[in-house]
Amino acid sequence: MGDLRKCSKCGQPSGDYASVLFASVFAPKDSFMICGRCAADDHAAGLVSIEEADHFIEETTMNLEKLEELIKLCPETTPVPEELEPFAMTPLKVYRALQAYLAAFKSRRMELMTEMGSEQRLQYEIRKAVDAENYELAAELKKQLPGDAH
Ligand SMILES: [Zn+2]
Known part of the structure; x- marks a missing residue:
């Protein structure tokens, strides 16, 4: 021991x-x-x-x-x-x-x-905003996502 x-x-x-x-x-x-x-x-x-x-x-x-x-x-x-x-x-x-x-x-x-990459980090921030029911912020953040695939 x-x-x-x-x-x-x-x-x-x-x-x-x-x-x-x-x-x-x-x-x-x-x-x-x-x-x-x-x-x-x-x-x-x-x-x-x-x-x-x-x-x-x-x-x-x-x-x-x-x-x-x-x-x-x-x-x-x-x-x-x-x-x-x-x-x-x-x-x-x-x-x-x-x-x-x-x-x-x-x-x-x-x-x-x-x-995390910047896009991943943004996705994470969006999920958090949605969880907190802060849909305005979530929408703002979504605009920052690259491309318009959403
Ligand atoms: Zn130790």
Whole structure:
């Protein structure tokens, strides 16, 4: 078994971020741990569309808000014994991990935006305008589409 206090990807101690433990009952010796930051990067790298990125950004923002309220309600948490510190899932660690996720999703969204062609980006803006029932804007944007195949 590797050192479960350290992230098996970046080698950093999991420390302040809620981490993910991968363990199998069939091969307990192969258990490993991935820190919240690396888990966030992995997840974000798997996103293939702006819509997907938007979805996760929205969801993560909502979860952060909920957790913020919870932390405000009970700011004092039971102290964690030192030996358990690397593994303990405290609200603050989850909060930091969620922030790492949000940052990773946002930067992946930027990447996806950059990869998109200008026409694709316009199509996306049109879909968003229609979703928001802003048909005037959608019509304006449609005029910017090249060709008159629509
Ligand atoms: Zn890591």
